[in-house]
Amino acid sequence: MANLRLRVGQFSHRGRRRANNEDWLGRFQPEDPERLADKGSLFLVADGMGGHQSGELASRLAVDQVIRHYVDAPGADVGRALRRAIGVANATLYSQSRRGSEAGVGRDWGTTMVAAVVRGADLWIANVGDSRAYLLRGDRLRQLTEDHVLGPDSGVGLHVITRALGRKPDVEVDIFPPLRLRTGDRILLCSDGLTSPLPDERIQALAGRYPPQEAAEALVRAANERGGPDNVSVVLVEVTEGGSATPLSTRGYLQEVWDSLSRVLPAEIRQRPAWVLILALLLAALMIIGLGFVLGLVVL
Numbered sequence: 001m002a003n004l005r006l007r008v009g010q011f012s013h014r015g016r017r018r019a020n021n022e023d024w025l026g027r028f029q030p031e032d033p034e035r036l037a038d039k040g041s042l043f044l045v046a047d048g049m050g051g052h053q054s055g056e057l058a059s060r061l062a063v064d065q066v067i068r069h070y071v072d073a074p075g076a077d078v079g080r081a082l083r084r085a086i087g088v089a090n091a092t093l094y095s096q097s098r099r100g101s102e103a104g105v106g107r108d109w110g111t112t113m114v115a116a117v118v119r120g121a122d123l124w125i126a127n128v129g130d131s132r133a134y135l136l137r138g139d140r141l142r143q144l145t146e147d148h149v150l151g152p153d154s155g156v157g158l159h160v161i162t163r164a165l166g167r168k169p170d171v172e173v174d175i176f177p178p179l180r181l182r183t184g185d186r187i188l189l190c191s192d193g194l195t196s197p198l199p200d201e202r203i204q205a206l207a208g209r210y211p212p213q214e215a216a217e218a219l220v221r222a223a224n225e226r227g228g229p230d231n232v233s234v235v236l237v238e239v240t241e242g243g244s245a246t247p248l249s250t251r252g253y254l255q256e257v258w259d260s261l262s263r264v265l266p267a268e269i270r271q272r273p274a275w276v277l278i279l280a281l282l283l284a285a286l287m288i289i290g291l292g293f294v295l296g297l298v299v300l
């Protein structure tokens, strides 16, 4: 996969019960080919906590810190750079939390973090907390991360996060060994506002049904239709072939045309299958040709 390309969809919503959106998304995709080969593309989802807007501050600050320190990290070891960047973000949040109300943050502020780096055909994942990464390959959805929460047998009975950024001076980060991507794979990063109300089967069905942006929006909408109990955020990255050096296949070209077209259409229309729209366009074209023919006859 020499000319791997990524198509990215992302969407974040407050949900139906919360006053604020404490989730935050981040993305770093260098345009310079050399830098891209060196760093790859970085995608992030953070789910802040702490109330009174400090959750929002925490997730934004953490995303900002991870991007900055990942980009500046020396060496080519992606896993190490991710671990270090998340560690620095944790230390920054922790020092703010020590200052408490003076820094405008609540005592229990913090954030989860799930990060994905795609470099060449390799995928690295890092996580802390209960925001997840999945891989959709063909029809199969596989959860790549483990949630850092108390299990159902803990006796606490609530969804308690056991690891988050900003809680302790150091944080343990799960880094997964690089996974070889294939054309057609989709990487899904999301907050628990998606995974709490939606079963994996539903996520699997929606994550692969539309182009990435529409799929991200459809997933968020589905969580809201199930009550939208929490902020809900989705980043969906599709691995495709192509790029400037290789012409797109006919199917790839049609997909590009469809994507460009669907971006300007209202959501209700673009949710319909592509063939419905193509049929409608064909009918419209036939009507215009027919009208031209009739007018031609009248003029003559």
Ligand code: CA
Residues within 6 Å of the ligand: 047, 191, 192, 193, 230, 231
């Ligand atoms: Ca949440």
